[in-house]
Amino acid sequence: MDFEFIVKIIPQLIAATKHTISLAILSLVISLTLAIIISSIIYYNVKIITPILKVYVSFFRGTPALCQLYLIYFGLGNMGIPFFAKMTGYTAVVIALSLNMSAYMAENLRGALSSVEKGQSEAGISIGMSSLQIFSLVVFPQAFRVAVPSLSNSFVDLVKGSSMAFTIGVAELMASANMAGIATYNFFEAFFVAAIIYWIITICINFLQKMLEKRLNRAY
Known part of the structure; x- marks a missing residue:
């Protein structure tokens, strides 16, 4: 174990972490917005759109x-579509x-x-x-409280999933360690750091999750 090398590369990898975190946060905002729209449409079983979204989720x-x-960056990028043809690796990772x-x-x-019990909706109608x-005001706030642990796990998965960005040349944490x-x-020391x-990022997310759960559960 080369401890001198470890001390040397820590600042370099910490600097690259900002790209990892920005990828995860931006992807979280977009994916959560899409998820709320998709889940609400499927929940209310909107005709025509619901089967399409179920295929989307399954795929x-x-x-x-x-x-x-790779489908987004290399596939769509080579189809001549202006947006995808000029798309950067960072953008492709966020989309994926x-x-x-x-x-x-x-x-x-x-x-x-x-x-959430159907009686809650019936009470609202009444x-x-x-x-x-x-x-x-009634259904989603209760559902969100239940979904917080799984959504937090999804954020952790986003942080870890951002590591695949280095495969298309995005200089995030994994790419910096690899270089x-x-x-x-x-290699051992670089990937160990x-x-x-x-x-550490995952521990911080789990801590924030517990704080959020505690706050949401105060009324219960």
Whole structure:
């Protein structure tokens, strides 16, 4: 174990971590937004759209995230579509992670929505609330509280999933560790430091999850 090398590369890998975190946070915002839309449409069983979204969820849950990334970056990038032809690796990773994780989050939210008793909606109807008010003020807040642990796990998966970005040249944490290993042949030390940083990020996310759960459970 080359401790001198470890001390030397820690600042370099920490600097690269900002790209890992930005990828995860941006993908989380997009994927959660998509998941809320998808789960609500499936929950209310909207005709025509629901079967299409079920296929979407099945595809992105049933295929590897790396394969999806390659389809978006190399596949769509070579089809002559202006947006995808000019797309950067960073953008491709955000799109791939967002689409992939939105499918998992949508299933988690759908299950959470189903856990809310129908009587809650009926009570809302009885006092004259609209369907939108019932969903946004009654059903979704209760479902979200149930879904928090699984959504937090999804965020952890996004952080770890961002490591595949180095396969298309995005300079995030894994790419930085890989380049440091190639330059010095100290692969074990480089990936060991990267693993510790990923672990610390995960611990922080789990801590925030517990704080959020505690806050949401105060009324219960």
